[in-house]
Amino acid sequence: MQSKAFNKIANLTDNDSMSSVHNTHVISVSTGVVKSFVVSSQPRINRHGELETLISTQAIPAPSYLVNQTSVAWNQYKEKSSKLFVPIESGFESAWSITQNTSNRSRLDDWLEENHSINYWSRQISSTFGGALWSPLAGTEWEIVFSDDSSLIMVASTTTSSRLKLSYKAMSAEDADGNRIPDAGMSVQGEYTFSNERNLSNFLGKLSRYGIRYVVVHSGSVGGRKRVTITDISRY
Amino acid sequence: MYDILAMLRSGEIHPMHAVAVFTILVSMSINVIVSKVKGYKVRYAIAAALPPYLNIWFSVGYILMAIFKKKQSQ
Numbered sequence: 001m002q003s004k005a006f007n008k009i010a011n012l013t014d015n016d017s018m019s020s021v022h023n024t025h026v027i028s029v030s031t032g033v034v035k036s037f038v039v040s041s042q043p044r045i046n047r048h049g050e051l052e053t054l055i056s057t058q059a060i061p062a063p064s065y066l067v068n069q070t071s072v073a074w075n076q077y078k079e080k081s082s083k084l085f086v087p088i089e090s091g092f093e094s095a096w097s098i099t100q101n102t103s104n105r106s107r108l109d110d111w112l113e114e115n116h117s118i119n120y121w122s123r124q125i126s127s128t129f130g131g132a133l134w135s136p137l138a139g140t141e142w143e144i145v146f147s148d149d150s151s152l153i154m155v156a157s158t159t160t161s162s163r164l165k166l167s168y169k170a171m172s173a174e175d176a177d178g179n180r181i182p183d184a185g186m187s188v189q190g191e192y193t194f195s196n197e198r199n200l201s202n203f204l205g206k207l208s209r210y211g212i213r214y215v216v217v218h219s220g221s222v223g224g225r226k227r228v229t230i231t232d233i234s235r236y
Numbered sequence: 237m238y239d240i241l242a243m244l245r246s247g248e249i250h251p252m253h254a255v256a257v258f259t260i261l262v263s264m265s266i267n268v269i270v271s272k273v274k275g276y277k278v279r280y281a282i283a284a285a286l287p288p289y290l291n292i293w294f295s296v297g298y299i300l301m302a303i304f305k306k307k308q309s310q
Contacts, residue, residue: 113245128251128254128255129255129258132255132259132289133292157251158251159251159252159255160252161251162247162250163244163245163246163247163251164241164244164245164251164254165245
């Protein structure tokens with residue numbers, strides 16, 4: 001978001017002969033995040049005698065009216081979206097609790113049936129009854145997003161399902177950065193990329209919490225993104 | 237109705253059976269209405285509605301027949 005504010009002011013004030021200070025607000029409706037920056041633009045003469053523009057950004061607290069408006073827009077976005085959003089009040093804080101605890105999958109289905117009834121039943125009926133008449137409707141997949149931005153895919157039941165319930169699609173869970181969240185009993189071996197330090201430590205913390213012992217064989221940074229290569233030793 | 241949904245969700249009623257019953261009810265009502273309107277024999281309309289899953293296609297054919305079949309001159 002900071003780079004967006006930076007680029008916007010850099011384009012606006014490129015080769016200006018006067019210094020200026022801009023208050024810039026960056027809003028993402030799809031994530032409900034608003035960030036504000038003070039971006040200052042200053043002209044100077046470089047050592048070749050050419051005019052260049054120096055831009056510096058500083059994060060400031062976002063104004064409360066913008067936070068409220070973004071929150072309202074985000075709620076409307078969630079209602080219109082095909083994705084189903086699961087808030088933390090539901091008791092499911094992350095996709096980790098669904099992948100690692102298989103009994104939670106049925107509980108998540110019950111929660112969706114109670115709290116997104118219209119969405120839930122329209123998807124189930126179109127897949128089960130519609131799918132019996134026209135195969136493209138059978139077994140449609142739906143993305144469920146959790147409060148920590150991790151997501152997973154649930155598949156609607158068909159006439160061949162044993163129960164009229166959404167079932168978890170194996171190996172479909174991802175964290176906010178798109179790294180695969182391991183299913184219970186699956187290996188975590190592979191290369192993972194994170195957009196920031198916090199997401200990386202969250203991921204490694206979750207691995208420890210669910211008793212998956214791992215070794216970071218290599219860590220580094222690619223294009224400003226933290227990257228680690230993980231291999232698991234064994235499970236407790 | 238709520239009990240039936242609960243039984244479907246718990247697996248006591250298989251979704252395949254529920255859909256079979258549903259298609260029989262829907263296609264039988266369509267076939268009977270069409271046969272009454274066009275004066276066809278009702279027992280054929282009911283017989284066409286009985287095979288599950290196939291019956292909905294029979295109903296589509298039945299409706300098309302009612303639309304396009306010309307009355308035979310006596």
